[in-house]
Amino acid sequence: MSAPASTRTGTSRRLALGVLATSMLMTILDGSIVTVAMPAIQSDLGFTPVGLSWVVNAYLIAFGSLLLLAGRIGDLIGRKRMFLLGTGLFTAASLLAGVAASPGALIAARFLQGIGSAMSAAVSLGILVTLFTEPRERAKAIAVFSFTGAAGASLGQVLGGVLTDALAWNWIFFINLPIGIAALLAALPALPADRGLGLKAGADVLGALLVTAGLMTGIYAVVTIEEYGAGSAHTLGLGGLAVALLAGFVLRQAKAANPLMPLRILRSRSVAGANLVQMLMVAALFSFQILVALYLQKVLGYGAAETGLAMLPAAAVIGIVSLGVSARLIARFGERNVLLAGILLLVGVLGLLTRLPADADYVTDLLPVMLLAAGFGLALPALTSLAMSGAEEADAGLASGVFNTTQQIGMALGVAVLSTLAASRTESLTAAGRSTAEALTGGYHLAFAVGTALVLAALAVAFTVLRNPARRPEGQEQGEEQGKEQEAARKNAEPVLTTL
Secondary structure (H helix, E strand, O other), X not given: OOOOHHHOOHHHHHHHHHHHHHHHHHXXXXXXXXXXXXXXHHHXXXXXXXXXXXXXXXXXXXXXXXXXXXXXXXXXXXXHHHHHHHHHHHHHHHHHHHOOOOHHHHHHHHHHHHHHHHXXXXXXXXXXXXXOOOHHHHHHHHHHHHHHHHHHXXXXXXXXXXXXXXXXXXXXXXXXXXXXXXXXXXXXXXXXXXXXXXXXXXXXXXXXXXXXXXXHHHHHHHHOHHHHOOOOHHHHHHHHHHHHHHHHHHHHHXXXXXXXXXXXXXHOHHHHHHHHHHHHHHHHHHHHHHHHHHHHHHHOOOOHHHHHHHOHHHHHHHHHHHHHHHHHHXXXXXXXXXXXXXXHHHHHHHHHHOOOOOOOOHHHHHHHHHHHOHHHHHHHHHHHHHHHHOOOHHHHHHHHHHHHHHHHHHHHHHHHHHHHHHHHHHHHHHHOOOOHHHHHHHHHHHXXXXXXXXXXXXXXXXXXXXXXXXXXXXXXXXXHHHHHHHHHHHHHHOOOOOOO
């Protein structure tokens, strides 16, 4: 049996953090590694252009719509159990994806991967915040966790290109097998055992159906905007249905005896504000990764692996700031101030991108943008700390699920809306007689300008809504921590009777 989180040693907690970070890396890696292998997948399995998009959409819909439900179920049945089940399902689904011989089989496997990712990702932050309770340690742990997510996105593009070129597209899925098995084996002893609240504490079946159906319908409407159009009956009809389902879910939670999502979690300024900031920020910044990659390939003529390497400086500075700087700055200046500084840097990133020429030089035009991405290394750890600080320990899995859900919704909105705006602008410029490179660049400029506006909106919300969590004097924190360690040592020295 694992020791309670409060009595675990520093080494065991670091091992648990390694497991959680590895799981996050695998989840994010899988989301980006597929993008560069899409042409090979289409050629080998005979996907239609519209059908090919479902290799990404199937994963995104399952992942985004089930995070909230998985987070709450993790609180009820135990977060460790949910993490293990999710990681096991994701690993098995990766094998099915790698051996898929038809479009339908691959799409089904990707849907299963999304379910598995939702199950493990939804509770990861909840486990992390119960392991690291001291503010400085928690800030460092969240920085590591945030870095692996940011690094996984960039690494996925490089690795996807290398594996597809050197071996075959199947290996972008097979690579998950050793990682997933290692994570499962390490998680068994490393993660703290928890019984959960029990299903009777929140087994709201109707609420679960409403929120899952609402999120799934809404994300489906968003990811098909480019295919059907933002003003189409398809998009507006499904969007309206999604709003109605989610409104019904909120009403249900207000009246249910055992709500799936107790509405008290949204009364916290930190939780509500941080999730709104994240949705706006991610909607804007996911365009950085996707649209900059498209610009490098379609306008400048970079190859898949070359594109990934061109974006590695961004991952490097994010890592340096996340792992070496952010925790210290948060301890000194507070989460809110560090978040505001990070968002200001991100405004600079997108602002510079609106001025990219069609014949850009990497060193003078793109490298400064990559280096300013350090703002993400400041903003995300601070934002994560704020989002989790307002939740009670019993709701940690739910708060983790909510945070991950708003991230996925922001990502889906950003990709769908900004990609559609860029494509529409490109078409109008092409019709006006501009060259292909100029028309594409003009389309990306519009998307980056809208992204800049979204980040400015995130800055306004963060400035007006968010506050730094109340902190106890450092000496008091250390004294309480020493007291806990002494008490744990005293108990461990006594004869122990365990009841199984």
